[in-house]
Amino acid sequence: METDFVDIKIVSLEDxxxxxxxxxPALFYVYLKLSxxxxxxxxxxxxxxxxxxxxxxxxxxWIDRKxxxxxxxxxxxxxxxxxxxxxxxxxxxxxxxxxxxxxxxxERQQSKAHLSEREKLRDIKGxxxxx
Numbered sequence: 223m224e225t226d227f228v229d230i231k232i233v234s235l236e237d238x239x240x241x242x243x244x245x246x247p248a249l250f251y252v253y254l255k256l257s258x259x260x261x262x263x264x265x266x267x268x269x270x271x272x273x274x275x276x277x278x279x280x281x282x283x284w285i286d287r288k289x290x291x292x293x294x295x296x297x298x299x300x301x302x303x304x305x306x307x308x309x310x311x312x313x314x315x316x317x318x319x320x321x322x323x324x325x326x327x328x329e330r331q332q333s334k335a336h337l338s339e340r341e342k343l344r345d346i347k348g349x350x351x352x353x
Contacts, residue, residue, distance in 0.1 A: 227322045229315040230264065231257045232307065235299075236289065243293050249281075252299055254290045254307065260314070263321060267314035276306060283307060 232254045239253040260268065265285045272283055279302040281294040292303050 227319050228258070229319070230260055230311060232290065232304075232311065233257050239289075240296075245293070248295070249293050250296060252292045252294060252296065253286075254292065256285075256288050256290060259288045260285055261318065264314050264318040267317040268310055271310040271313040277302065279303075280306075283310075 234255045236253040236255050239251075241251050243249040243251055268285060279298055281292055281298065281303060283290055283292040283303070283306075285291075290307060292299060292307070294303055
């Protein structure tokens, strides 16, 4: 299990990737590049954070590989969505980071228990007589 999770962040706006939304021609798919490809559990936390609309200009956003895609008007990105996305990323980073810490702790505890049992077995081995 990965123990040194580095928070994910938006690193760039990929203007060349922008395309018209197939659902609504007045909107665009705007791609924001992330610092790394988010693991599935991180994506789950991000998606959960996005479930609740926070204002009337709320737009759909999702993860596509190493990108967040926002379906919006281009001028809405700066006005409304970037702050929301940063908040959603922070929520996902916190939840996923906590998961990694708990998983790492559980793995260390399991390893300690395994070593303890191995020591017991070695002690027994020293007392066994196979004659």
